Amino acid sequence: MKDKSVKDIKELVDNLSTDKYLEYIDILRNDERKSVQNIAVKLAKKLDNIRREDERLEKINIYENEGYSKGYVYIGGIDEAGRGPLAGPVVASVVVFKPNTKIEGVNDSKKLSEAKRDELFDIIKEEALDYGIGIVNHEEIDEFNILNATYMAMKKAVNCLDKTPDYLLIDAATIPGIDIDQKPLVKGDSKSISIAAASILAKVTRDSIMYQYDEMYPEYGFKSHKGYGTKEHYEAIEKHGITPIHRKSFLKNVL
Known part of the structure; x- marks a missing residue:
């Protein structure tokens, strides 16, 4: 040497x-x-x-492996993006991997840069046995409330799968009205690879929708805040009023 x-x-x-x-x-x-x-x-x-x-x-394979040890064979992880914003949809995703899948960098989407999420978005879809994405718009959020709209998005995501899971790992939630065994995990997007992957698919999908809305309503800054209640966003609402994609139930004190 x-x-x-x-x-x-x-x-x-x-x-x-x-x-x-x-x-x-x-x-x-x-x-x-x-x-x-x-x-x-x-x-x-x-x-x-x-x-x-x-x-x-x-x-982050521990909870999936725990499920396999109990006899489950098709395990899905679910997470959502967009419960808190003032505008736009709530998006949920479910991801099913083969046992002991490892994808470098997969983590809670909030801990990743946008570039890393975009990179992993395609990798996850390629590596997954199956995945589904469910979208519930602002009108349904106003009609059914955000919690029920989130459950609706999760059910839509599950219904997109080619095969119904026999076990679901969900980030801090239990979906009512579905005949599938479930395990809610607090901060599950940091504890389960399938939930973490679902959080990335949901986040990237929702962000892409908000980028489209930014082109339609450029004065609101959706590209930067994605519809969340930032100072910039509230100032835009005060100056320009609300758009057709705003959640009126979230803006009762403003209207």
Whole structure:
């Protein structure tokens, strides 16, 4: 290794397979050059991050594996996006994976950047055995209230599946009126891979809808706040009034 330049070593390390990391960390640490020792430190940190992510991915399969151990075979995770905004729909998603699926980076959608969510959106759809997305619009939210509208979106998502799950893991909710065993999980989008994946599908789908509304109503700033009650949004309502996509039941004090 001592006959190689620092540039060559960097290139070598960039192309290493993970199973070679430990071997090369030891080799590079013993190099007399400080710059090469720094490469070893960076490689060690990278290995630590990989191990942490592997451990996290093991943990977020716990509730799915618990379901398989009880005899369930087709397990879906459900989450929603858009319960709190003043405008636009509520969107729910359900995702079914094969046992012990691991997708690097899958986590609660709120913990991910928009770019990462968009990247994972396509990966999740490719890796899933099945997935469904349910959308309930602002008019139905006003008619049935947001809680019932959320349940409606979840049921729509389940009805989109090719095969009905025999067990559902749901982020902090229990869906009434469906004949499927369910387990609500508080902060489930950080504890279950299928719920986390569902949160990403729901969030990306809803955001794309709000981007379309932003083009229709550019003065409201939907692209930035996605319909949530920000200062910018309230100021736009005060100046321009409400749009056809606003939830009137959420704006009784403004109307």
